Amino acid sequence: MRLEIDNATVGYGGRVVLADASLTLEDGEIGCLLGPSGAGKTTLLRAVAGFERLMGGRIRADGELLVGDGVHLPPEQRRLGMVFQDHALLPHLSVLDNVRFGLFRWPRPKALARAREVLELVGLVDAADRQPHRLSGGQQQRVALARALAPQPRLVLLDEPFSSLDPDLRERLAVQVREALKAAGIGALLVTHSQVEAFAMADRIGVIGDGRLQQWASGYDLYHRPANRFIAGFVGEGVLLPATVVDADHVHTAFGVLAADHRLGAPTGSRVEMLLRPDDVIHDDDAPLQARIVRRHFRGADFLYTLQLEGGDLVEALVPSHHDHAIGQRIGIRLDLEHVIVFEHPPQPGGEVLAGTGD
């Protein structure tokens, strides 16, 4: 199902939580709403489901108006599946009967066959006769997904489905859930505040913050082509480094003159900022530019080094972990990127290390 959210404004009691959000999720795609707590992700998801009203805008499913312009289709007429954080399985029913529960209008043999089919999709057909409480948290969440998929919804809505699970398990489960949805050919819209989950699961991610949908794009584009400073800081790590505009296409930086990703409006000589991700900075013994290690964070496969350049600015570099250098040591670095992302407004003196607030 193609989902179109067009200038949706949502809120409570006249107070706007999220204004003018627009996005399109193509048939079979998995979308994710990512953002800090209280940003309005759940409210928007509930508006798609039909549990909240819109203050403005429209939501369409395959061109059909679900809500907006005086229309408000009740949730049960939208043919959407829901999976919640507390999967709410019925404890006295077997896994199979939990999945079959929503199919009470189907003829019994057909309902049984469908329940088995979706349990197969989520890899739990062998657990069909067990009670839900005898399954792990991750398995229970997969049963909840199977239950949502059983009535063949047009789209599945998932609200923080993995948040009660261990971080390790979450990412694995996100991948499994993605595979099950793709195998079923059913698209989904997921709410999470974890970018790890969003990256593992989604074809498209919408980052919500400061009352707006800040960007709707692939995980790759959010990371490498963030639309603004908010996204640059919320998604991934890196630094914002001061730079000076040379001409409409170039900036001067500590790494020399670099090509900007877009034509610059700021006049020659203006101070701007450029985004450097840790994987843009390569450790190279032969590089003429040297930087001093001021912090090191061992992560197993690699080190995240914080490095100070000659002029005092800080950058971060992701370096394979067999390059084990001590704090205070100087190492050669160069950049591996074609264009730099430039934000054209007054920079912080000395640059800024982005916290990577989306965990």
Ligand SMILES: Nc1ncnc2c1ncn2[C@@H]1O[C@H](COP(=O)(O)OP(=O)(O)OP(=O)(O)O)[C@@H](O)[C@H]1O
């Ligand atoms: N039923 C309600 N009545 C009034 N205000 C509400 C209601 N539900 C949520 N809010 C407020 O709306 C804002 C957005 O809440 P929402 O749950 O959509 O955020 P979220 O991005 O999903 O956050 P979280 O990740 O913490 O779930 C918050 O300020 C919240 O306090």
